[in-house]
Amino acid sequence: MASATRDHFSSRLGVLAATLGSAVGLGNIWKFPSLVGQNGGASFLVVYLLASLCIGLPLMISDLSLGRAGRSNVISIFQKLAPRTGWWLIGLSAIISCLLILGFYSDVAGWVFAYIFKSATGAVSSTDPAVAQASFSSLLNDGPVSLFWQWLVLLLTGGIIMRGASAGIEKVTRILMPVLFLLLVGVCIRSLTLPGASEGLRFLFMPQWERVDASVIMMAMGLAFFKMSLGMGCMLSSYFKEDVNIPLMATRVMICDLLVSLLAGIAIFPAVFSFGFQPAEGPALLFLTIPAVFASMPGGTFFATLFFILSAIASTGAILSLLEVPVAWLSERFSLPRTKAVPILLAGLVLLGLPATLSTGPALQDVKLFGLTFFDLYDALSSTILMPLSGIVTSLFVGYFWKKEHMLAALGGGMPARLVRTLCRTVTPVLITLVLLHGLGII
Numbered sequence: 001m002a003s004a005t006r007d008h009f010s011s012r013l014g015v016l017a018a019t020l021g022s023a024v025g026l027g028n029i030w031k032f033p034s035l036v037g038q039n040g041g042a043s044f045l046v047v048y049l050l051a052s053l054c055i056g057l058p059l060m061i062s063d064l065s066l067g068r069a070g071r072s073n074v075i076s077i078f079q080k081l082a083p084r085t086g087w088w089l090i091g092l093s094a095i096i097s098c099l100l101i102l103g104f105y106s107d108v109a110g111w112v113f114a115y116i117f118k119s120a121t122g123a124v125s126s127t128d129p130a131v132a133q134a135s136f137s138s139l140l141n142d143g144p145v146s147l148f149w150q151w152l153v154l155l156l157t158g159g160i161i162m163r164g165a166s167a168g169i170e171k172v173t174r175i176l177m178p179v180l181f182l183l184l185v186g187v188c189i190r191s192l193t194l195p196g197a198s199e200g201l202r203f204l205f206m207p208q209w210e211r212v213d214a215s216v217i218m219m220a221m222g223l224a225f226f227k228m229s230l231g232m233g234c235m236l237s238s239y240f241k242e243d244v245n246i247p248l249m250a251t252r253v254m255i256c257d258l259l260v261s262l263l264a265g266i267a268i269f270p271a272v273f274s275f276g277f278q279p280a281e282g283p284a285l286l287f288l289t290i291p292a293v294f295a296s297m298p299g300g301t302f303f304a305t306l307f308f309i310l311s312a313i314a315s316t317g318a319i320l321s322l323l324e325v326p327v328a329w330l331s332e333r334f335s336l337p338r339t340k341a342v343p344i345l346l347a348g349l350v351l352l353g354l355p356a357t358l359s360t361g362p363a364l365q366d367v368k369l370f371g372l373t374f375f376d377l378y379d380a381l382s383s384t385i386l387m388p389l390s391g392i393v394t395s396l397f398v399g400y401f402w403k404k405e406h407m408l409a410a411l412g413g414g415m416p417a418r419l420v421r422t423l424c425r426t427v428t429p430v431l432i433t434l435v436l437l438h439g440l441g442i443i
């Protein structure tokens with residue numbers, strides 16, 4: 001059976017690092033600032049915090065417990081825990097979400113890799129918004145170059161995952177997370193001491209409640225799903241040992257992850273206002289403002305290069321955890337060695353990623369489905385539709401279907417386990433349903 005051959009993370013710190021390695025990524029430094037900037041700053045932040053706490057945390061605990069109890073891939077976990085039922089569809093939805101996310105995430109990770117070189121050569125070392133914009137656009141407008149970077153990212157991460165999950169994930173993330181964290185603190189300090197920095201802080205911490213509407217709430221919830229890698233946590237925890245305290249671990253991961261996002265916000269928004277960028281710039285925000293902050297300090301070229309190297313590593317960790325979901329399923333379901341499963345998957349991802357990447361440039365930017373480019377469609381479908389839907393079903397599974405004693409035991413018992421069970425029976429599924437129906441304009 002698969003469980004007998006599965007390897008384990010070697011230590012408790014390894015578990016935390018690997019789970020953080022999945023959570024922390026482009027979501028913190030790229031997506032979070034972009035959404036905060038587009039949706040009114042602090043008010044979005046508050047809604048996002050609430051969504052993380054009431055929806056994200058109980059679901060993350062559920063996911064991790066399911067994974068450890070089922071010790072298998074996302075589909076057969078449910079076939080094991082609930083044989084001859086349809087609950088395995090949760091796993092199918094997880095695999096589809098992972099593929100969609102990989103389709104655009106590998107594109108953005110490619111931009112990060114490209115920026116390592118742009119920073120090292122000083123090509124983006126300017127505080128002038130027009131220069132920064134021109135440099136970013138030249139990357140997006142060049143389809144073959146964008147594809148080159150995306151494929152490089154896929155090849156690199158595919159190569160790591162082929163060597164087995166724990167080894168790859170654990171090694172990459174363990175040492176470098178703290179370094180990225182420290183560097184972010186450094187960028188924050190520089191950003192906060194720029195002239196006019198306080199306006200950025202005001203934007204980040206003074207709510208504009210009139211900006212909160214159904215679609216803002218839906219996006220904040222989507223971000224919580226995306227950030228906490230929900231629906232796929234099961235994959236990681238299937239490599240956990242029995243003595244990991246899951247509720248405590250999930251809470252720690254959530255707090256560390258929020259902290260990194262906040263630091264990214266504090267690094268970016270003061271600079272936005274100081275240099276005259278637009279807060280609602282969207283996906284380009286990271287790539288415009290961070291090089292500008294570095295350009296304004298001594299040793300900027302070196303630190304900017306280091307920043308993008310570490311960001312590339314953080315996104316690699318996240319991509320590994322995304323890849324592991326379909327890889328584990330392919331190899332366990334079809335009894336394929338990883339050396340076969342990974343190339344098959346990579347070929348699929350190259351095809352799936354192609355329209356997303358080309359849709360951020362002139363080739364496909366005018367092709368829209370439901371009013372969205374392929375890039376935005378993959379993002380919206382996964383974060384705001386599929387993951388919330390499987391969140392509802394997962395919470396119902398954990399709250400009602402999973403036998404009470406088994407569920408409580410899987411979570412380690414005690415008050416946290418009972419609280420999660422109560423939330424999964426009530427608040428969590430009801431909230432997600434309301435947000436989803438409201439956000440889609442159905443109620």
Ligand code: TRP
Pocket residue numbers: 022023024025026027028098101225226227228229230231232318319321322
């Ligand atoms: N959480 C990661 C980030 O913020 C992205 C990610 C990694 C993810 N694994 C996932 C999202 C699984 C959803 C599901 O960058």
